[in-house]
Amino acid sequence: MNLSLGPLLYYWSREDTLAFYAEAANWPVARVYLGESVCSRRHLLRLPDWLALAEQLAAAGKDVVLSSQTLVESESDLKALRRMIGDGRFMVEANEWGAVRLLSGTGVPFVAGHTLNIYNPETLDVLAGLGAQRWLPPVEMSRVALMSILAGAPAGMETEVFAYGRLPLAYSARCFTARHYNLPKDDCQFRCLDHPDGMQLSTREGEPFLTLNGIQTQSAGVYNLIGELPSLRELNIASLRLSPQSRHMGRVVEAFRAALAGEPAAADALVRIMPGPAVDGYWHGRAGLENSLAQNA
Amino acid sequence: MPLDLVCPAGSLMSLKAAIDNGADAVYMGFRDNTNARAFPGLNFDETQAAEGLRYAHDRGRRVLLALNTYPQADTWARWTGAIDRAAKLGMDAVILADAGLMRYAVKQHPALRLHLSVQGSATSYEAVNFYREHFGVQRAVLPRVLSLPQVENVVKHTDVEIELFGFGGLCVMVEGRCLLSSYCTGESPNSAGVCSPPKAVRWTDTAVGLESRLNGVLLDRYGKDEKAGYPTLCKGRFEVSGETYYALEEPTSLNTLDLLPEMLKMGIAAIKIEGRQRSPAYVAQVTKVWRAAIDAVKKNAEGFKPTPAWQAELNKLSEGQSHTLGAYHRPWK
Numbered sequence: 001m002n003l004s005l006g007p008l009l010y011y012w013s014r015e016d017t018l019a020f021y022a023e024a025a026n027w028p029v030a031r032v033y034l035g036e037s038v039c040s041r042r043h044l045l046r047l048p049d050w051l052a053l054a055e056q057l058a059a060a061g062k063d064v065v066l067s068s069q070t071l072v073e074s075e076s077d078l079k080a081l082r083r084m085i086g087d088g089r090f091m092v093e094a095n096e097w098g099a100v101r102l103l104s105g106t107g108v109p110f111v112a113g114h115t116l117n118i119y120n121p122e123t124l125d126v127l128a129g130l131g132a133q134r135w136l137p138p139v140e141m142s143r144v145a146l147m148s149i150l151a152g153a154p155a156g157m158e159t160e161v162f163a164y165g166r167l168p169l170a171y172s173a174r175c176f177t178a179r180h181y182n183l184p185k186d187d188c189q190f191r192c193l194d195h196p197d198g199m200q201l202s203t204r205e206g207e208p209f210l211t212l213n214g215i216q217t218q219s220a221g222v223y224n225l226i227g228e229l230p231s232l233r234e235l236n237i238a239s240l241r242l243s244p245q246s247r248h249m250g251r252v253v254e255a256f257r258a259a260l261a262g263e264p265a266a267a268d269a270l271v272r273i274m275p276g277p278a279v280d281g282y283w284h285g286r287a288g289l290e291n292s293l294a295q296n297a
Numbered sequence: 298m299p300l301d302l303v304c305p306a307g308s309l310m311s312l313k314a315a316i317d318n319g320a321d322a323v324y325m326g327f328r329d330n331t332n333a334r335a336f337p338g339l340n341f342d343e344t345q346a347a348e349g350l351r352y353a354h355d356r357g358r359r360v361l362l363a364l365n366t367y368p369q370a371d372t373w374a375r376w377t378g379a380i381d382r383a384a385k386l387g388m389d390a391v392i393l394a395d396a397g398l399m400r401y402a403v404k405q406h407p408a409l410r411l412h413l414s415v416q417g418s419a420t421s422y423e424a425v426n427f428y429r430e431h432f433g434v435q436r437a438v439l440p441r442v443l444s445l446p447q448v449e450n451v452v453k454h455t456d457v458e459i460e461l462f463g464f465g466g467l468c469v470m471v472e473g474r475c476l477l478s479s480y481c482t483g484e485s486p487n488s489a490g491v492c493s494p495p496k497a498v499r500w501t502d503t504a505v506g507l508e509s510r511l512n513g514v515l516l517d518r519y520g521k522d523e524k525a526g527y528p529t530l531c532k533g534r535f536e537v538s539g540e541t542y543y544a545l546e547e548p549t550s551l552n553t554l555d556l557l558p559e560m561l562k563m564g565i566a567a568i569k570i571e572g573r574q575r576s577p578a579y580v581a582q583v584t585k586v587w588r589a590a591i592d593a594v595k596k597n598a599e600g601f602k603p604t605p606a607w608q609a610e611l612n613k614l615s616e617g618q619s620h621t622l623g624a625y626h627r628p629w630k
Binding site for chain 2: 070071072073074075077078081096097098099100101102115117119120121122123124125126127138139140145148149151152167169170171172173174175176179180184185186199200201202203204205206207209210212217219281282285286287288289
């Protein structure tokens with residue numbers, strides 16, 4: 001079982017983004033997902049920039065995967081998608097079925113992302129037949145449900161599980177960050193840049209609940225499966241996806257590396273640098289915001 | 298036939314109300330979590346479904362069956378069983394979201410007509426055409442996220458008939474790509490066929506107002522003069538940076554009457570009315586208004602204007618007594 005660095009879901013300045021990946025080149029991750037998968041208006045890095053980064057990270061020994069846009073709405077979104085797939089140098093993660101159509105025509109293997117909604121082995125088999133080599137279950141999937149799928153999974157299919165970070169829960173045509181600032185989406189003034197880990201949404205009694213990240217809504221709680229490594233190993237999971245946060249990401253990766261190496265203090269070290277409360281309800285077949293450790297305590 | 302009127306049938310009574318008031322087709326679900334309105338007391342067993350089909354077919358109308366949740370691995374047979382029953386009953390089409398289930402349907406029942414559910418989250422013609430090529434899907438229901446010009450672009454680049462939501466509850470998120478409900482309650486439309494499930498809802502009268510909670514999470518608090526609506530998660534009031542407001546969406550309904558001439562012109566095949574969970578009386582009233590409006594726009598698209606009476610009738614039935622054009626109208630975004 002190795003580690004993947006998931007696509008950057010937030011919008012950071014060009015300098016911060018480049019600095020982040022310069023560091024990531026030295027982290028113990030086997031695979032790095034690159035590209036803007038949330039909002040087509042975010043443009044500080046364009047495809048040639050991402051491809052240059054991809055070359056650098058590949059030279060540093062990383063497997064590089066380009067992550068496609070999750071919500072494709074316009075003809076220009078499709079053009080961007082075709083350009084990314086057409087480059088052909090790197091594997092692509094398909095995050096909606098239009099990308100699956102385009103990728104299946106190339107004959108090049110691809111990654112089936114968690115928003116493709118793969119809930120059963122038959123759908124996974126459809127994707128395997130089209131060229132998927134690796135897949136991610138929906139983030140809401142429990143260990144038990146995943147076990148049922150893997151019992152019937154096509155041979156050779158690699159499974160990657162979203163194992164750390166705020167959970168990407170929903171996508172909209174509406175930008176909730178722009179809405180907060182009373183700005184129209186088409187003139188959002190790129191306010192996402194001011195919120196490198198999104199904007200926290202709390203209930204009216206001050207309980208952190210969700211995170212607004214442009215058109216994407218995330219959990220406020222930080223999904224954390226560092227305590228579940230034995231069950232993940234038992235399922236023969238190929239990789240754990242760690243989702244980027246603006247601070248301490250190198251230490252997050254290090255904590256998972258240490259945990260995989262069997263170092264007992266790793267989980268505690270991680271809790272101290274998480275940007276929100278830990279949640280793991282989904283893995284246990286419960287509401288996503290629940291935390292099994294808190295309940296046992 | 299352009300602009301078919303497709304109405305919700307949560308029960309036999311609603312089905313008859315829709316047919317009697319001019320629906321061209323109705324959509325229904327079986328009584329389990331194979332469809333995205335898996336609410337207690339709703340939907341059809343096999344006998345009722347057969348009766349509904351008879352009622353509709355006798356009057357020259359069609360019945361579509363929603364099997365639009367994602368089959369779970371350990372209960373796969375429930376979904377394939379539902380496909381088999383749909384074929385046996387003579388459903389005019391099944392509305393599916395899952396690729397694996399489509400493959401099963403095509404293989405076992407090649408004559409069964411397939412529609413792509415809104416839960417399939419197909420927002421581009423590339424995605425729509427994927428389902429056409431691989432499973433022969435004949436109609437796709439588009440998520441409520443595209444602007445009208447974007448819808449038109451899809452229509453221009455596919456042979457698949459396009460169905461749009463016209464009226465009723467408004468999902469602010471891309472359908473099929475929203476897990477807010479399971480994050481809060483453990484059950485989502487994808488996996489359990491419910492959003493903000495009634496069994497997780499608690500109302501409490503407190504000193505600071507009437508509170509609605511979903512699995513303990515405070516969704517909203519209402520003052521004395523405020524009307525409380527069903528606590529759908531995305532329509533609660535929350536705090537962001539010290540401001541309390543409808544951070545995701547107001548309690549409001551989608552109403553696209555104004556857009557009918559454009560929809561007709563761009564070749565939209567069908568208009569869908571949301572609301573299988575609503576009463577037969579609601580279905581009757583909404584169907585009646587939309588039948589009149591669609592007949593009017595077909596007769597005279599240039600001169601079409603929704604009458605104040607139609608709008609008043611629909612507003613009365615809308616969530617929060619207000620309506621929006623949603624994403625079809627760009628400024629909503």
